[in-house]
Amino acid sequence: MPANSWTPDQPIVAIHDLHKSFGALEVLKGVSLEVMKGEVICIIGPSGSGKSTLIRCINALNPVDSGSILVEGQEVNDPAVDKLALRKKVGMVFQQYNLFPHKTALQNVMMAPLKVLKQPRGEVEKRARALLTRVNLEGKEDSYPGELSGGQQQRVAIARSLAMNPDVMLFDEVTAALDPETVKEVLVAIKDLAQSGMTCILVTHEMGFAREVADHIYFTDRGVIVEHGPPATFFTESSDPRTREFLSQIL
Amino acid sequence: MEGATTDLPVLRPFRPVARGGPADLGFSRWLAEMPPIALLGFAFLACAWPIVAAAQGNFTTAQAFDALWRWMPFLVSKGFALNILISFFTMLTGTVAGVLLGLGQVSPLRPLAATCWFVTQLFRNSPWLVLLFIVMLAFPFEIEIAGTVYLIPDWTKAVFGLALPIMANISEIVRGGIQSVPTGQWEAAESLAFTRGQTLWQIILPQCFKRMIPPWMNWYAILTMATPLVSLLGVEELVTLSRQAMEAEDNHPELLMPFFGFALVIFFLYCYPIARWTLRLERRFAVRQ
Numbered sequence: 394m395p396a397n398s399w400t401p402d403q404p405i406v407a408i409h410d411l412h413k414s415f416g417a418l419e420v421l422k423g424v425s426l427e428v429m430k431g432e433v434i435c436i437i438g439p440s441g442s443g444k445s446t447l448i449r450c451i452n453a454l455n456p457v458d459s460g461s462i463l464v465e466g467q468e469v470n471d472p473a474v475d476k477l478a479l480r481k482k483v484g485m486v487f488q489q490y491n492l493f494p495h496k497t498a499l500q501n502v503m504m505a506p507l508k509v510l511k512q513p514r515g516e517v518e519k520r521a522r523a524l525l526t527r528v529n530l531e532g533k534e535d536s537y538p539g540e541l542s543g544g545q546q547q548r549v550a551i552a553r554s555l556a557m558n559p560d561v562m563l564f565d566e567v568t569a570a571l572d573p574e575t576v577k578e579v580l581v582a583i584k585d586l587a588q589s590g591m592t593c594i595l596v597t598h599e600m601g602f603a604r605e606v607a608d609h610i611y612f613t614d615r616g617v618i619v620e621h622g623p624p625a626t627f628f629t630e631s632s633d634p635r636t637r638e639f640l641s642q643i644l
Numbered sequence: 645m646e647g648a649t650t651d652l653p654v655l656r657p658f659r660p661v662a663r664g665g666p667a668d669l670g671f672s673r674w675l676a677e678m679p680p681i682a683l684l685g686f687a688f689l690a691c692a693w694p695i696v697a698a699a700q701g702n703f704t705t706a707q708a709f710d711a712l713w714r715w716m717p718f719l720v721s722k723g724f725a726l727n728i729l730i731s732f733f734t735m736l737t738g739t740v741a742g743v744l745l746g747l748g749q750v751s752p753l754r755p756l757a758a759t760c761w762f763v764t765q766l767f768r769n770s771p772w773l774v775l776l777f778i779v780m781l782a783f784p785f786e787i788e789i790a791g792t793v794y795l796i797p798d799w800t801k802a803v804f805g806l807a808l809p810i811m812a813n814i815s816e817i818v819r820g821g822i823q824s825v826p827t828g829q830w831e832a833a834e835s836l837a838f839t840r841g842q843t844l845w846q847i848i849l850p851q852c853f854k855r856m857i858p859p860w861m862n863w864y865a866i867l868t869m870a871t872p873l874v875s876l877l878g879v880e881e882l883v884t885l886s887r888q889a890m891e892a893e894d895n896h897p898e899l900l901m902p903f904f905g906f907a908l909v910i911f912f913l914y915c916y917p918i919a920r921w922t923l924r925l926e927r928r929f930a931v932r933q
């Protein structure tokens with residue numbers, strides 16, 4: 394393996410000509426995008442266009458067929474890739490929260506640093522409590538996921554992922570399963586994170602939110618990136634008819 | 645799930661317990677719901693039988709029950725005790741082997757998973773008695789270790805014969821339990837850099853362990869009820885000893901219902917509380933889910 398010569402002025406995630414099929418169904422048909430450190434990008438597009446598949450490839454939850462994904466200069470599409478090392482750098486939050494139901498909120502946050510990173514308990518607990526406070530869940534440390542609302546669970550999931558001190562965070566439609574009242578509290582937590590300089594790749598249907606926090610917006614349809622640009626121009630000057638149609642439906 | 649719709653296969657709801665499948669508690673339910681009246685009816689039969697039979701001989705009901713009374717301590721301490729011993733060791737062997745086989749079935753190593761699946765299906769669907777005969781006849785009745793000859797008692801061979809179908813059914817309980825945990829749990833753990841082994845032991849198994857206990861107990865009750873099968877192979881458990889006792893009492897037909905009736909009652913008394921307890925645990929775990 395070549396020496397990793399990545400420096401922070403290069404893209405932290407660089408995807409080039411990514412192809413991925415499930416059986417006969419080609420879901421990603423040559424996707425390329427680049428994310429710089431500290432950038433927030435939003436991926437939008439109709440359901441089934443391959444957004445989840447794309448971001449699940451970044452932390453190797455989905456194997457890819459061809460193309461390249463570099464995360465801090467490391468090739469993910471390489472059978473020899475150290476997946477555990479990759480996943481320590483890339484955190485992920487899911488639409489369905491996927492908290493561990495047999496553990497309290499605090500234990501959910503502490504588990505990976507304790508068992509995976511083998512960090513000392515006292516230090517981990519201090520950090521976990523601080524993270525839960527940061528996502529506005531002070532007082533919920535000892536609640537089980539089943540006792541929390543969807544929005545609260547999703548914020549625990551964000552804290553759980555942050556506890557690994559990742560360099561990049563992936564969010565896959567994290568507010569799509571929530572009641573409208575609780576969407577905002579989750580978006581607030583993500584916005585706070587984005588503004589603190591965390592590199593974020595978000596799949597979202599919240600256009601107002603995307604416009605507010607994103608540095609760059611990508612529009613996908615049927616496995617390709619149709620159009621992309623900074624929000625200021627994306628929403629007003631997008632030219633592709635598919636983008637226009639999608640935006641007219643959702644805005 | 646707050647109104648979430650998705651076409652991801654991983655998020656589809658998992659199917660409930662299949663009827664007749666290894667996790668089905670049908671047997672415990674049947675046993676636990678047995679009305680007390682059934683026992684009374686049975687006791688009546690046991691008493692009436694010698695009266696009907698007495699028309700042909702001079703052996704009375706009282707004499708038949710007297711014989712049973714005399715033999716009872718022997719039947720329980722030598723016969724039924726062996727049934728219980730066999731059930732314990734079978735369950736122990738079957739559980740250890742079944743857990744390994746079940747974990748093998750969910751292994752990411754394809755050949756291992758396929759082999760474990762095949763072994764599970766083979767023993768789950770074979771008649772118990774055939775398995776028993778194969779083990780009894782295929783295994784030597786003595787082995788020689790370092791010049792000393794050890795006799796292998798028949799009942800230990802019976803343990804292995806019965807342990808095969810128990811192993812296969814427990815393998816299915818373990819596989820089903822693990823697969824009942826939503827795939828999202830695996831993915832969340834994976835994305836937090838847990839290894840597969842860590843995920844299995846620290847995240848998946850703690851969630852489904854409790855769910856596996858009721859079907860496991862259900863199989864223990866089924867097994868215990870099935871232990872008299874080994875009498876066909878000459879193991880001196882309750883049914884074999886009952887027949888020997890009746891022979892010693894000159895094989896009066898009046899003895900039949902009291903002796904075998906006693907066997908039924910004692911199995912019932914042992915398994916009924918287990919069945920009730922199984923259903924209670926099932927309900928309790930279902931509520932907490």
Ligand SMILES: Nc1ncnc2c1ncn2[C@@H]1O[C@H](COP(=O)(O)OP(=O)(O)O)[C@@H](O)[C@H]1O
Pocket residue numbers: 415420438439440441442443444445446447651652653
């Ligand atoms: N594990 C899978 N197996 C088979 N097909 C899949 C799988 N995951 C996703 N797909 C299919 O790939 C397509 C894109 O899915 P997805 O990436 O989830 O889209 P999006 O997140 O944009 O809605 C869909 O048609 C979906 O059915």
Ligand SMILES: [Mg+2]
Pocket residue numbers: 444445446565566
């Ligand atoms: Mg999706």
